[in-house]
Amino acid sequence: MEALNLLESFIQSAHAGSFSEAARRLGLTPAAVSKNVARLESQLGLRLFQRSTRSLTLTEGGRQFLQSVGEPFADLQDAIAHAAQQDGEPSGTLRVSVAVAFGRDYLVPMLGGFLQRYPAIVPDWQFDNRPADLIQGGFDAAIGGGIELTQGVIARQLAQVHGVVAAAPAYLSTHAAPSHPAELAQHDGIVRRSGSTGRLRAWVLHDRAGRQVQAECRTRLVFDDPDAMAHAAMLGYGVALLPLPHAARWLQEGRLVRLLPGWYTDFGPLSLYYPHKKLLPRSTQVFIEYIVQAFREQRLAARFDAR
Template sequence: MEALNLLESFVLAAESGSFSAAARRLGLTPAAVSKNVARLEAHLGLRLFQRSTRQLTLTLGGERFLRQVSDPYAALRDAFANASEDESRPAGVLKVSMAVAFGREYLVPLLGEFLERYPAIVPDWRFENRTADLIADGIDVAIGGGIELTEGVVARELAPVHIVATASPAFMAGRKMPRHPSELSEMDGIVRRSASSGRLRYWTLRNQIGEQALAEPRMRAIFDDPEAMAHAAMQGLGVALLPMAHAAPLLQRGALVRLLPGWCADSGALSLYYPNRKLLPSRTRVFVDFIVEAFRRPELQSRFDGR
């Protein structure tokens, strides 16, 4: 077990690029992780890291050793995790990453049902508007759209991401409802800037008979968050092209109205991501199956389909 503990400190420090990040995941101090790595180096007779006050980088020998031990370490870690779980009663802490507004609206309402089925699982949910790194952040499952698949990560599709045109009733008061996306150019709009690329996002809408047209309202404000765009639209600042996941609850409440029914843009899929392991912990497996099953329910499907 001592050798495994030393190896764990090394692998997590290498994956995260710092002793501090590895320490947070292990519940240790950075000094303890550094000491474990030093003991492993002494045992191997090999320097694994180049250390500086600002950076921790693998040596060539460290890179080679990491490649050799990564898969065996992951298999051992999963074996230990599964050995402690009763297959009929999944247990333990489950770390899940999701966007703030999406998680609050769609995942939290499912939590009671999930815990009723699996009372020994402790949800550790991270609400963050960024793409989680499953490996470096020690996350069991991430839910989001447009996440780039990396080696060792698999995805299960949950729902389409459809973009629809919306505005507040107050904004539309006295205005004629548009009948074609090109008519949005005559209206003020809240435009989205991509948080990853920094580029402004304009959408090509399509209808059910295959026609397509660019939706380009006049630029009134620029936001990089769809939830903030929705709130600005509710204040009557202009047209907002929103993912259905953000628009649906506001359309149901009447806080927003949909413009151009039948027109939408396809922005890929909302998916659930988790590490591709032979011995996936049962708490992770049952959560994945539960969420996939929940998103197949008609009441949830209808809130994501903008067609």
């Protein structure tokens, strides 16, 4: 097992780009990780990294060695984990990446039943609005949208997410509700900036007849977080184009009013992402099954559909 520990320190350091980050992922000290890599280099007779005070980069030999051992090592880890759980209950740490507000409002409430059913699994979740890199980040799964399907990543769609134009009753008490998307030009808008591109997102609206309109509003506020946009809209600051996962609750409670009810935008699929492995760990398998069942039982796909 010593050889596996040395390899794991090398692979995690290569993916993380630093001994400190690799140590955090492995639960070791940076000194221990550095020592493991040095021992591996000594055994191989090959320098794997170029080290400096600010960076850690693979040598050409290190890059070729990583390509050779990365996938076989992952398969071996999976085989060990799979064998260890064959005769027992699913166990271990479950690393999942989820968006902040969506995870808090929809996924955290699902955890109660999951913890009761699988007491030996310890969820270790990262809440981040940026799309996760499952492979580099060492995640078992991620839930969200817009994650790039790189080699070795599978996406299982949970719902199609639509967005609606909404405003607070207080705002509508002093502004006439639009009857057509073109009339949004007369309204103050709470606009979203894309975290990945830095650009303002266009308001492209569709109706059930298949017509498409690019609407314009007077940009009053610019946020990069849809949950913050929903709260700003509830305070009467303007109209906002909101994904239904962030708006459904407030629409139901009457704190927001849907405008242009025949029109909506398509934000794309909400999916559960996980690594493509021959032997998926049992903890990941049961998590996937549990989330898919919970979405079905709570009819969340219908809740996020604006048609």
